[in-house]
Amino acid sequence: AQSGVLQVFDNADIKKASTVVTMVYESAKSEYPTATTRLKTDASATIKALDGTSILPVGQDLVITVMDGDMDYQRYAPDTVDILIWAGSQSAGASGIRDEQLWTLTETGNSTGVFTGSVPTEMATPICDDSVIQVYQEAGAMVKATYSELAPDGTIITNPTLTAKWPGSIYASPNVTVVTGTVTITVKDRDLHNAACASPTNPTVTFASTDGYLSANVIGLTEASCGVFTGTYTVAADFGAPNGTKRSFIYANYADASHGGQVRTTTIRVSPIPLVFIGAFADSISAVSVTVLDSAADSSDYPDTTLVSVSTFVGGMTAAHEEYETLTVTETGG
Numbered sequence: 001a002q003s004g005v006l007q008v009f010d011n012a013d014i015k016k017a018s019t020v021v022t023m024v025y026e027s028a029k030s031e032y033p034t035a036t037t038r039l040k041t042d043a044s045a046t047i048k049a050l051d052g053t054s055i056l057p058v059g060q061d062l063v064i065t066v067m068d069g070d071m072d073y074q075r076y077a078p079d080t081v082d083i084l085i086w087a088g089s090q091s092a093g094a095s096g097i098r099d100e101q102l103w104t105l106t107e108t109g110n111s112t113g114v115f116t117g118s119v120p121t122e123m124a125t126p127i128c129d130d131s132v133i134q135v136y137q138e139a140g141a142m143v144k145a146t147y148s149e150l151a152p153d154g155t156i157i158t159n160p161t162l163t164a165k166w167p168g169s170i171y172a173s174p175n176v177t178v179v180t181g182t183v184t185i186t187v188k189d190r191d192l193h194n195a196a197c198a199s200p201t202n203p204t205v206t207f208a209s210t211d212g213y214l215s216a217n218v219i220g221l222t223e224a225s226c227g228v229f230t231g232t233y234t235v236a237a238d239f240g241a242p243n244g245t246k247r248s249f250i251y252a253n254y255a256d257a258s259h260g261g262q263v264r265t266t267t268i269r270v271s272p273i274p275l276v277f278i279g280a281f282a283d284s285i286s287a288v289s290v291t292v293l294d295s296a297a298d299s300s301d302y303p304d305t306t307l308v309s310v311s312t313f314v315g316g317m318t319a320a321h322e323e324y325e326t327l328t329v330t331e332t333g334g
Contacts, residue, residue: 043068045147047158056162057259061118069113078107084146091140099126099134165258166190176269182234190227191258197226211248212240271296303331
């Protein structure tokens with residue numbers, strides 16, 4: 001019997017695909033017997049945002065990649081591995097709310113030893129056993145993944161972890177107004193200040209409309225509280241008020257820098273000037289016909305109603321001769 005030692009130095013070549021060393025006994029008399037040994041690989045795991053950085057705009061997918069040739073079991077078909085994803089905060093005073101889910105990654109091809117997958121995220125309180133990683137909004141929130149390596153036995157935690165950036169929002173109050181009316185614009189965006197809620201970057205809001213002219217279409221907001229910015233906007237008199245059944249809208253927009261400049265929008269409805277038509281008497285005893293054109297009164301998908309005060313004068317035109325009643329008029333359709 002004879003024995004020896006084989007040393008493998010080319011470590012870079014065996015990080016991804018699993019490598020098998022075949023040894024052949026060079027003896028024709030023994031019919032060239034062979035023996036094989038499989039080399040263990042050093043696994044690695046990474047987690048990145050779609051742009052390849054460690055800053056995750058929550059609401060976008062994240063990408064996890066594991067390189068482990070030891071998990072390449074099938075030579076002619078892609079294999080899979082499981083990885084544990086964790087989303088939450090480990091900062092002092094954190095709520096402890098977190099999302100933990102086991103995800104399956106698929107090998108990129110036959111015997112590549114590279115396993116990858118895209119994982120959707122959203123800003124929300126975690127829900128068990130769904131198909132999205134929920135990231136709870138609080139200071140210090142991050143996302144990481146843990147991979148249990150089979151050979152050698154050990155645990156790999158992705159480093160660096162992903163730092164969460166939050167999607168902003170914008171809304172107007174009230175969201176229905178009239179020409180010369182004033183609305184309050186509010187933007188909520190935690191990424192516009194630092195961790196201590198200091199040094200805010202005040203957002204700018206622009207306004208647009210396809211219905212009327214806007215003489216002033218940009219305002220700057222100021223921070224009212226941590227991550228909440230407010231300002232007021234007045235619909236100018238020269239906007240050009242709609243009337244009757246016409247509807248008109250103003251769109252308030254701001255660019256969410258932490259989410260690639262995505263434009264967030266809220267809609268302000270400008271109420272029309274109502275028009276009222278009254279039909280003349282055909283004779284002294286006929287009923288009067290009243291028609292109202294007012295899209296603001298159209299509040300549902302079904303025929304709505306509104307009230308009209310009808311005054312008549314009998315025997316004179318002074319207040320003493322006035323009689324009035326409240327008339328309910330019904331929409332002609334939904």
